[in-house]
Amino acid sequence: xxxxxxAQVSERAGVSTATVSRVLSGKGPVSAAVERRVRRAAEELGxxxxxxxxxxxxxxxxxxxxxxxxxxxxxxxxxxxxVEHVLExxxxxxxxxxxxxxxxxxxxxxxxxxxxxxDGIIVSPSHGTESGPAVQETADRLPLVQLDRxxxxxxxxxxxxxxxxxxxxxxxxxxxxxxxxxxxxxxxLTNSSTEQRFAGFRRRAEELGMSVHPDxxxxxxxxxxxxxxxxxRLVDAGNLPDAIVCADDLIALGVTRACRAYGIxxxxxxxxxxxDNIEFSRLGEPALTTVDQPRDxxxxxxxxxxxxxxxxxxxxxxxxxRIALVPTLVVRDSTRAGAARRAQH
Amino acid sequence: xxxxxxAQVSERAGVSTATVSRVLSGKGPVSAAVERRVRRAAEELGxxxxxxxxxxxxxxxxxxxxxxxxxxxxxxxxxxxxVEHVLExxxxxxxxxxxxxxxxxxxxxxxxxxxxxxDGIIVSPSHGTESGPAVQETADRLPLVQLDRxxxxxxxxxxxxxxxxxxxxxxxxxxxxxxxxxxxxxxxLTNSSTEQRFAGFRRRAEELGMSVHPDxxxxxxxxxxxxxxxxxRLVDAGNLPDAIVCADDLIALGVTRACRAYGIxxxxxxxxxxxDNIEFSRLGEPALTTVDQPRDxxxxxxxxxxxxxxxxxxxxxxxxxRIALVPTLVVRDSTRAGAARRAQH
DNA sequence: CTGAAAGCGCTAACAA
DNA sequence: TTGTTAGCGCTTTCAG
Numbered sequence: 001x002x003x004x005x006x007a008q009v010s011e012r013a014g015v016s017t018a019t020v021s022r023v024l025s026g027k028g029p030v031s032a033a034v035e036r037r038v039r040r041a042a043e044e045l046g047x048x049x050x051x052x053x054x055x056x057x058x059x060x061x062x063x064x065x066x067x068x069x070x071x072x073x074x075x076x077x078x079x080x081x082x083v084e085h086v087l088e089x090x091x092x093x094x095x096x097x098x099x100x101x102x103x104x105x106x107x108x109x110x111x112x113x114x115x116x117x118x119d120g121i122i123v124s125p126s127h128g129t130e131s132g133p134a135v136q137e138t139a140d141r142l143p144l145v146q147l148d149r150x151x152x153x154x155x156x157x158x159x160x161x162x163x164x165x166x167x168x169x170x171x172x173x174x175x176x177x178x179x180x181x182x183x184x185x186x187x188x189l190t191n192s193s194t195e196q197r198f199a200g201f202r203r204r205a206e207e208l209g210m211s212v213h214p215d216x217x218x219x220x221x222x223x224x225x226x227x228x229x230x231x232x233r234l235v236d237a238g239n240l241p242d243a244i245v246c247a248d249d250l251i252a253l254g255v256t257r258a259c260r261a262y263g264i265x266x267x268x269x270x271x272x273x274x275x276d277n278i279e280f281s282r283l284g285e286p287a288l289t290t291v292d293q294p295r296d297x298x299x300x301x302x303x304x305x306x307x308x309x310x311x312x313x314x315x316x317x318x319x320x321x322r323i324a325l326v327p328t329l330v331v332r333d334s335t336r337a338g339a340a341r342r343a344q345h
Numbered sequence: 346x347x348x349x350x351x352a353q354v355s356e357r358a359g360v361s362t363a364t365v366s367r368v369l370s371g372k373g374p375v376s377a378a379v380e381r382r383v384r385r386a387a388e389e390l391g392x393x394x395x396x397x398x399x400x401x402x403x404x405x406x407x408x409x410x411x412x413x414x415x416x417x418x419x420x421x422x423x424x425x426x427x428v429e430h431v432l433e434x435x436x437x438x439x440x441x442x443x444x445x446x447x448x449x450x451x452x453x454x455x456x457x458x459x460x461x462x463x464d465g466i467i468v469s470p471s472h473g474t475e476s477g478p479a480v481q482e483t484a485d486r487l488p489l490v491q492l493d494r495x496x497x498x499x500x501x502x503x504x505x506x507x508x509x510x511x512x513x514x515x516x517x518x519x520x521x522x523x524x525x526x527x528x529x530x531x532x533x534l535t536n537s538s539t540e541q542r543f544a545g546f547r548r549r550a551e552e553l554g555m556s557v558h559p560d561x562x563x564x565x566x567x568x569x570x571x572x573x574x575x576x577x578r579l580v581d582a583g584n585l586p587d588a589i590v591c592a593d594d595l596i597a598l599g600v601t602r603a604c605r606a607y608g609i610x611x612x613x614x615x616x617x618x619x620x621d622n623i624e625f626s627r628l629g630e631p632a633l634t635t636v637d638q639p640r641d642x643x644x645x646x647x648x649x650x651x652x653x654x655x656x657x658x659x660x661x662x663x664x665x666x667r668i669a670l671v672p673t674l675v676v677r678d679s680t681r682a683g684a685a686r687r688a689q690h
Numbered sequence: 691c692t693g694a695a696a697g698c699g700c701t702a703a704c705a706a
Numbered sequence: 707t708t709g710t711t712a713g714c715g716c717t718t719t720c721a722g
Contacts, residue, residue: 005714006716015693018694019692019693022692025716027718050714050715053715056395057716057717071416077417077422081416081417116396280628283569285605285630362700365700374708394700395699397698402699403714694720694722695719696719
């Protein structure tokens with residue numbers, strides 16, 4: 001599997017293995033002449049380091065692990081892309097694992113990554129409480145930053161978005177478009193994203209005097225199917241609200257689909273908003289008004305925090321960082337102000 | 346990082362490290378009494394194997410690497426999910442890498458996975474020729490199977506779908522729906538998927554006497570944007586064909602979107618088909634008729650081949666396997682026969 | 691500036 | 707059945 005070793009290179013170059021190591025890892029003093037000889041020998045033999053041996057020796061792997069709740073949610077894959085992109089600049093590689101929204105699987109993935117000596121872990125915890133122990137345990141062993149979602153009972157760095165502020169923008173926009181009542185469709189309140197978004201929704205609705213009927217809050221999961229099912233229930237119950245606020249784009253896509261099926265005009269009869277600005281959000285009919293998270297910035301901060309934590313290492317670093325970036329509202333055709341604005345063109 | 350080692354366990358249990366190893370790895374003869382002592386000691390100390398040390402010793406990692414052209418293409422993520430699922434049963438873990446459709450990045454990912462002693466690699470090559478050297482080189486070093494796409498100039502196992510047969514179904518269905526002319530929108534012919542699909546399209550069109558205008562073949566990339574752009578060009582040129590056959594669902598989603606924008610009725614004025622049956626294919630307006638690949642079966646076969654190859658190891662296994670599974674046509678609302686059938690309900 | 695030698699944690703001969 | 711020993715390939719003191 002692994003063929004040529006440092007020993008063979010050293011033999012060919014007529015030096016010791018120690019010298020070869022010094023040349024190849026760029027540390028320690030080496031004369032220019034020897035360096036050239038070694039490099040040539042390595043080249044000729046097609047030498048490649050054995051990262052496993054190196055890791056065993058160094059307990060460093062130049063590798064970062066990332067765990068996301070669901071790889072089939074386009075929001076997370078695009079977050080992964082952003083992270084990978086940033087990591088590339090640092091010469092680090094990313095190992096990705098999917099927790100399938102299951103804290104038990106998530107715990108296994110975390111410990112497996114930790115055991116493999118990744119230099120740090122980026123995780124978006126799948127559950128708002130049950131993910132806690134595994135995340136905290138992992139964080140005690142190596143640098144870890146939570147991304148997007150946050151799990152209670154832990155004390156680690158976090159980078160994400162100000163969901164409450166985002167919801168304020170959404171509600172203001174809807175209100176401006178004439179909405180005086182609103183429904184909410186999200187996942188169960190078992191993760192911080194939905195929690196925060198729902199809290200933000202609720203608070204701003206109150207401040208604006210928008211009514212939220214208790215029967216018009218639907219909590220299921222982050223999927224198109226759920227959005228569709230919840231919307232169907234909403235319609236069947238009669239008494240449509242002016243707006244349906246969704247906790248993510250997948251749900252919103254399901255909602256607009258159900259509306260099409262029921263012949264309900266969006267945004268004329270009911271306005272609909274999503275969250276995340278995934279690529280498909282502009283493909284629905286109508287294209288979704290949604291909240292854009294600055295993924296690249298989030299990724300950048302996460303990697304920066306990880307690097308900082310690695311450097312600080314054992315010296316107990318201070319309190320953990322909580323970085324909430326500012327999201328932006330992307331107005332498209334599923335809300336009234338947006339529809340009106342576009343019509344003016 | 347890694348705390349308790351086999352040595353500490355052996356000390357606590359009052360046996361040698363070798364014995365501990367035998368107990369923990371389940372190999373070699375151990376007396377029941379000793380076994381119990383060792384297990385308890387390990388338990389109490391919270392021992393966890395160090396996979397790195399084990400890998401260095403064994404050159405086995407119980408780990409499989411997977412490289413896909415694009416993690417943001419839902420077809421590949423669902424393929425990843427299937428593979429991961431199958432692997433779980435084998436007690437193996439998956440490391441996923443994204444080649445970003447770039448053969449150079451792909452080569453790096455492959456060699457990095459190989460260097461990390463994954464037990465096997467599953468790759469869907471991003472380029473039909475340029476991916477060749479890296480794939481072959483990797484395949485010479487360890488078990489490798491190509492998935493979905495296939496790269497020329499290599500000799501490895503492959504599992505995928507019979508694209509030509511799939512296209513035959515698509516064309517027959519379109520023809521049945523009254524189409525007598527067709528356009529094709531795909532990616533550049535630099536990967537086997539598009540090649541095969543285009544070939545199948547072309548051949549069956551000829552057999553059925555459907556006309557294909559040379560100007561109505563558009564080759565770009567697998568993206569919604571490209572589908573939209575190509576459709577726009579098609580429309581602008583006037584002279585719409587009866588059907589637009591797309592090499593994947595993303596493209597088809599772009600096409601139907603453009604049709605909506607231009608006020609062209611699908612399927613009445615033009616029928617549209619996709620390929621892959623990604624989740625979003627049913628969300629477009631209208632829902633896409635498309636080709637479903639049996640992802641779970643594909644994943645299953647791939648893992649099976651990998652396992653077989655690992656067992657065969659050095660003993661030169663015979664010629665490589667090429668497994669083409671049979672896809673199925675999923676008829677929805679973007680084609681006429683489908684639309685008619687639904688109307689009957 | 692370079693080499694000898696120890697050892698990261700684990701497992702597989704080989705002995706006992 | 708168990709222990710002793712020798713490495714897997716690399717890096718890093720410590721001498722020279």
